[in-house]
Amino acid sequence: MEFLTTFVNGLSLGGIYAMIALGYTMVYGIAKMLNFAHGDIIMVGGYTILLFLFVNPIVAIIAAMVFCMILGIVVEKVAYKPLRGASPLAVLITAIGVSYLLQSLAQMIFGSAPKYIVIADLGILKIGSLSIGYNTIITLVCSILVMVALSLFVKFSKTGRAMVAVSEDKGAAQLMGINVNRIIMITFAIGSALAALASVFFLLKAPTMTPTFGSLPGIKAFTAAVIGGIGSIPGAMIGGILLGVIECFAQAVPAISPYTDAIEFSILIILLLVKPSGLLGKVRREKV
């Protein structure tokens, strides 16, 4: 029974990681950059919820998603777009700069002490000896819905197919009449909205927020994206869920629980040694 509880908790946490990893992987696939500030969008989402919670939880969640979407678009326009075509290192350093900027702004506005943000108290579901938080179930269901919706969007919508085309060959995509800048903007908007949604589920798990909150989940989700094969949407989903399950099982065993993070990152390193492109990653050729 405890095994099942841990497994469900792992799937649920994995769902959150997958949502964040999708942002990393889509931005990487389409803009060919590692958006290291992506984790901090989660934190911004959390504080936005804090600001709007006085209205009601649903409004706060929508406000967080909308605000993060706009923030993602603005960051891309102001910080990354001017660097299109610049060396990947310059872009990476800029992204790290954006990350620190967001953290510092949050610290100036909200202080560095943790804020308690209780979106809702959902209680615990008990079936026999099995006990699972409703928040876990909601997280799991929502993350599955998000992943299905995103997959359908990419496969069947005109914009989604254009995203695939841009990720493969920007020049050819332009020759089809695709506005590459617009597709990149949409990608940042979707990724940022998913990060905001992730903050909701983190807050339902543990209702505290700090300016540096996004860093660790950000890095873990990035790890998940790399495990799955960066650039691959199903890869990010699988990588995220795998990482969540591993994390929960590691934490459930007292002897190894202190080393949970180390275990997760070791798995990344080992996997990259065996399969450098990740589980579903492809080795791609680049074309101008």
Add this chain to the structure above:
Amino acid sequence: MSERLLEVTDLEVYYGVINALKGISFHVDKGEIVSLIGANGAGKTTTLHTITGLIRPRKGSIVYKGTDIGHIPAHKIVSMGMVHVPEGRRVFQNLTVYENLLMGAYSQKNKAEIAANLENVFKQFPRLEERRRQLAGTLSGGEQQMLAMGRALLANPELIVLDEPSMGLSPLLVSEIFEIIKSFREAGKTVLLVEQNAKKAMSISDRVYVLETGSITADGAASELINDERIKKAYLGE
């Protein structure tokens, strides 16, 4: 007088300090097949990339249907009726044949017209219909070229710009590709063709421009240039 579709004047293009095009001028009239021939590295692809907006010229003008398009982004040029089938085909490997064709129609709004164009493309390239659910990356080179051309047709082009469509294909397929290019003209379209296969290109063209290291060194009616001693020696292997 024939209607001028594309007029390129004094085009200069640089890659950093490399001067790839040194002030070339040429034009394409409605209904023509015009070939641009030249050795490797002469600047043929650069010319095409510049007129369809993927590269910006340092100098010169590109006038398409009376509009200077030198500063119009590539994705907007497509809906003006100039469509570029790039060198190396560049079909989207991770999309199916059908999805690739839909990408070709990305700039088109009229659903009924898209459906009609799709039907025509399938009629012209039955192979593509058979393989419509197959990923484009798994097609043979010849099939990928057909797909690249079919994809361009879905954009409802007036002027089709083709960059080495016969590259890497077997002689039989090469002949087929040139037949298809001729059929474009019969369908009322205009063609600007870049080819290494100068002989075949000249045999279907009205006019020819010869590009040598960034400059146009000869031009004229295909029927005349094909008998020019210098051209024969340099490009026709005679």
